[in-house]
Amino acid sequence: MKLSFSIAVLATPLALAACTPETAPPDEPPETAAASDPCGAARYSHLIGQTSPTITVPEGQMYRIAREGQPMTMELIQDRLTFIVDKRGKLMSVSCS
Incomplete structure (x- = not known):
């Protein structure tokens, strides 16, 4: 009984390792990444x-x-970078708009 339990405990990590893919798939296809950041923010x-x-x-x-x-125009120009700074000049955000 003790031997079969030990074998099961030792075999579990090997079984789990066999289930994981060798290479991780990319998070986002390049086309989608370019579409979500058209201005390069x-x-x-x-x-x-x-x-x-x-x-x-x-x-x-x-x-x-x-x-x-500060008030800004709200037209959407996807290729335009928008830098938002606070009163002290600290960069708060960068976006495409």
């Missing part, structure tokens, strides 16, 4: 929380900088 996400960060936007890229709580 993800390139600037590491700057969020920094005060007065140096931001370089590629030539020809549409962008706007607005203060938090």
